[in-house]
Amino acid sequence: MSKAIDVAYVRYQVTDVGKAEKFLNDFGLTTVERSTTELFLRGSGPAPFLYQAVLGTEPRFLGAGLRVESAGDLAHLSTLDGSGPVEPTGAPGGGERVRMRMPDGFEIDAVHGADVRPEWTESPPGFNAASRKERVDRSVRVRTAVAPVVRLGHFVLHVTDLDAAVGWLTERFALLASDHLAGPDGASIAGSFLRVDRGETAVDHHCMLVLGTDEPAVHHCSFEVAGLDAVMTGHDHLLEAGYQLDCGVGRHLLGSQIFDYWRLPYRALHRRRPGHRQARPERVRGQRGGHHAMGREASPGVLPMTIRHIISPRVSEPPPRLWSNCLRAGDTVYVSGLTARDRELAATGGGEYEQARVIFERMADLLAAAGGSLDDVVKLTLYVTDITRREEVWRARAEVFDGVFPAAALVEVSALAEPEIKVEIDAIAVLGQGGRP
Numbered sequence: 001m002s003k004a005i006d007v008a009y010v011r012y013q014v015t016d017v018g019k020a021e022k023f024l025n026d027f028g029l030t031t032v033e034r035s036t037t038e039l040f041l042r043g044s045g046p047a048p049f050l051y052q053a054v055l056g057t058e059p060r061f062l063g064a065g066l067r068v069e070s071a072g073d074l075a076h077l078s079t080l081d082g083s084g085p086v087e088p089t090g091a092p093g094g095g096e097r098v099r100m101r102m103p104d105g106f107e108i109d110a111v112h113g114a115d116v117r118p119e120w121t122e123s124p125p126g127f128n129a130a131s132r133k134e135r136v137d138r139s140v141r142v143r144t145a146v147a148p149v150v151r152l153g154h155f156v157l158h159v160t161d162l163d164a165a166v167g168w169l170t171e172r173f174a175l176l177a178s179d180h181l182a183g184p185d186g187a188s189i190a191g192s193f194l195r196v197d198r199g200e201t202a203v204d205h206h207c208m209l210v211l212g213t214d215e216p217a218v219h220h221c222s223f224e225v226a227g228l229d230a231v232m233t234g235h236d237h238l239l240e241a242g243y244q245l246d247c248g249v250g251r252h253l254l255g256s257q258i259f260d261y262w263r264l265p266y267r268a269l270h271r272r273r274p275g276h277r278q279a280r281p282e283r284v285r286g287q288r289g290g291h292h293a294m295g296r297e298a299s300p301g302v303l304p305m306t307i308r309h310i311i312s313p314r315v316s317e318p319p320p321r322l323w324s325n326c327l328r329a330g331d332t333v334y335v336s337g338l339t340a341r342d343r344e345l346a347a348t349g350g351g352e353y354e355q356a357r358v359i360f361e362r363m364a365d366l367l368a369a370a371g372g373s374l375d376d377v378v379k380l381t382l383y384v385t386d387i388t389r390r391e392e393v394w395r396a397r398a399e400v401f402d403g404v405f406p407a408a409a410l411v412e413v414s415a416l417a418e419p420e421i422k423v424e425i426d427a428i429a430v431l432g433q434g435g436r437p
Helices: 017-027 071-077 164-173 228-240 352-369 387-400
Strands: 004-014 030-034 038-043 049-055 061-066 094-101 108-113 149-159 176-182 191-197 208-212 216-227 245-252 258-263 268-273 292-294 307-309 328-329 334-339 379-386 408-411 423-430
Touching: 004 017, 004 108, 004 149, 004 216, 017 030, 017 038, 017 049, 017 228, 030 208, 061 071, 071 108, 108 164, 149 164, 164 191, 164 208, 191 379, 228 245, 228 258, 328 352, 334 352, 334 379, 352 387, 352 423, 387 408
Parallel strands: 004 049, 061 108, 149 208, 216 268, 379 408
Antiparallel strands: 004 061, 030 038, 038 049, 094 108, 149 216, 176 191, 191 208, 245 258, 245 292, 258 268, 307 328, 328 334, 334 423, 379 423
């Protein structure tokens, strides 16, 4: 079996090579080669390049490269379905590659034989903690400046079939899972952190994170800098240069890296201080909620948010091209105004209390299909045709919600869709936050 030994580079299509180069230089990458249609940049480590930008009509992620152990690995990979031939890379550093296409269309290169370039990485000063003083009689004088990138750390893929994507990567590169992210139900796997297998040699916690979503895309790529001072001085430099900060400095829960997320004009990157390294498998199931041990979560706008249509077999959908009962955008679920109806969409009748109970049952079914429950509801809007009967609706609400009630608005309307319909309720829920207090 072929085996990856490190992540090598990422490849993006950009609409303005000059604009991309300016940001990436300020971010800490150094230009190696440039033309009007193509750009290669490296870090201060030995890799001949870490980032390739190719001019195109729209910004998008093209793919990535992973270093493999031998030329024999390239020969083997070239025989697999979806693989190209062994060929020269045509990139700085030379060497050979096999370009392969994942099920969602990402181009993944296996690379071998590229030249190693001289390093110019500076060692960071010792870090003094309360219990350990590594730096004595040595002052630290830092200034706001470009913080040189050392190496590529990882990239994050969104794929439409998580099992197929992880299987594809494992078959070709013998990657190992370090951690898994649990889905909203706490049991299914929503994402896998993958690392290279160097036996007893310690490696990064992950070289990629693969997440199951509805739309294939890249979330971000990550570059390592020398230390915490580099994170912070580079952070200040990018702020002064007027670039868009995404969520700033924090620490990841899985992998333990200190991060600093920034936005390119077309995608997100973040610099990081090294996190923990490992040589033996460390599998964690059931990690839910935020991915950061400290610091603000990355904004969902790093990628165009995937919107899913949620359907429950217990709640009939309205006629086509009218509305959707339920949509999920990221971790937010929007439930349309529901009324008391059976599975054939006939009004069930009854008073305000009875209708509200039916509505909350339908709402619970939709939220369950979205991966949540009534505990995740943060906002209700209740419409009634007779506000003097509101206590009946509140009684039903009190029977299905515990703890802190959702925020709510009560609106009296002159009529609803049918004369016998007396109550309509819509909702907003946020998943993965542990429910209301």
